[in-house]
Amino acid sequence: MQRVVRKAVFPAAGLGTRFLPATKAQPKEMLPLVDKPIIQYGVEEALASGVENIIIVTGRGKTAIEDHFDVSFELEHQLESQGKTAELEMVRRLSELIHVSYIRQKEALGLGHAVLVTKELVADEPFAVVLADDVIWSHRPCLRQLMDVYEQTGHSVLAVMEVPGENISSYGAIAGEPVPFNGSTDVLYRVDDMVEKPPPDKAPSNLAIIGRYILEPEIFSCLASTQPGSLGEIQLTDGIRRLMEQRPVYAYRFEGVRYDAGDKLGFLKATVELALRREDLGPAFRNYLKSLQL
Ligand code: UTP
Numbered sequence: 544m545q546r547v548v549r550k551a552v553f554p555a556a557g558l559g560t561r562f563l564p565a566t567k568a569q570p571k572e573m574l575p576l577v578d579k580p581i582i583q584y585g586v587e588e589a590l591a592s593g594v595e596n597i598i599i600v601t602g603r604g605k606t607a608i609e610d611h612f613d614v615s616f617e618l619e620h621q622l623e624s625q626g627k628t629a630e631l632e633m634v635r636r637l638s639e640l641i642h643v644s645y646i647r648q649k650e651a652l653g654l655g656h657a658v659l660v661t662k663e664l665v666a667d668e669p670f671a672v673v674l675a676d677d678v679i680w681s682h683r684p685c686l687r688q689l690m691d692v693y694e695q696t697g698h699s700v701l702a703v704m705e706v707p708g709e710n711i712s713s714y715g716a717i718a719g720e721p722v723p724f725n726g727s728t729d730v731l732y733r734v735d736d737m738v739e740k741p742p743p744d745k746a747p748s749n750l751a752i753i754g755r756y757i758l759e760p761e762i763f764s765c766l767a768s769t770q771p772g773s774l775g776e777i778q779l780t781d782g783i784r785r786l787m788e789q790r791p792v793y794a795y796r797f798e799g800v801r802y803d804a805g806d807k808l809g810f811l812k813a814t815v816e817l818a819l820r821r822e823d824l825g826p827a828f829r830n831y832l833k834s835l836q837l
Contacts, residue, residue, distance in 0.1 A: 546697055549594060549668065550595075550596040551597055551671040552600065552673070553674075554592075554654055554662045555570065556601055557654075562807065562810075564713055572608055574810070580608075581804050581805075585673045588673070588684045588686050590721055594671060596644065597641050597643045597644070597705055599646075600647075608691070608779075609645055611637070612637060614837075615634065615637045619634060644779050652771065652777060653775075653777040654774065654777075656766070656777040659766040665760065670757070671690070671758075672755070673754065674753075675754075676804050677755065677804070679753075679797075680816070681797065681800070688799075689795055692757075698792060699758045699762070699783070700756070700793045701752050703751060703753065703796055703797075704750070704797065705796065708743050715737050715740070715752040716741050716751060717752060718748060719794055720733050722814060731793055731795055732750070761790060802817075
């Protein structure tokens with residue numbers, strides 16, 4: 544099996560109920576963080592990691608995502624005729640840089656199901672899954688960090704982060720054994736089990752699974768044989784648990800800061816911190832925040 548990850552799946556067919564009413568008629572993935580839609584951060588991370596093909600799983604009401612990554616002749620023409628070359632470059636770069644395929648998930652039957660519908664497009668090779676809501680700021684792209692682990696181990700890898708004990712009940716937690724990796728003994732774990740949203744006193748660890756995965760193609764048969772849960776949804780974690788019966792699965796404590804931009808408070812934190820890190824906006828925005836004297 545080749546150890547190169549060339550494709551990244553972006554499930555974006557969820558209903559975004561946590562962000563209503565903003566998401567009633569527009570996809571959550573298109574909400575802007577500073578000046579870029581949420582999904583563009585994930586796509587840029589994939590590109591910076593060396594992934595060539597982006598597969599976006601869409602659903603009803605998500606055409607704005609397709610338009611965003613497509614050529615916009617009218618806009619380009621107008622920018623060109625107004626001599627706005629920097630803006631023109633930015634808009635062109637978006638449609639030129641990436642090869643995107645779209646596939647529809649006709650009903651929102653869960654994250655596992657969204658990944659399963661990409662089976663034909665991914666075919667028989669390892670691939671990444673990026674949940675665009677999880678926006679990650681890091682020196683080295685998070686996906687690239689996971690790809691390094693995949694290239695060394697040849698097995699599926701989930702990104703995890705340490706969370707304070709009481710917060711673990713909002714995530715999936717892993718139970719795992721540390722495995723030495725590049726001289727460290729507390730970054731890579733071989734996963735023994737995963738527990739969805741455990742009460743803090745029942746959590747096997749405080750290592751929370753976040754929205755970046757490298758998966759081996761065997762995940763598709765595992766998902767196909769996974770029964771939907773009580774809400775009729777096929778969960779990705781249930782599929783991964785099946786995969787673990789056949790093959791090792793690793794968890795990697797990535798370096799970086801993750802924001803849950805699909806949640807209102809997380810979105811606000813991401814907006815403030817990403818704006819503060821921007822060279823063009825950061826200094827003025829910092830002064831403004833200081834002037835609030837909270
Ligand atoms: P979330 O759990 O964030 O669900 O899905 P959601 O519907 O997007 O948002 P809320 O919780 O109602 O506010 C995690 C990821 O899985 C995708 C979502 O688009 C998101 O990227 N997803 C979820 C699908 O593509 N299809 C589904 O059926 C469910």
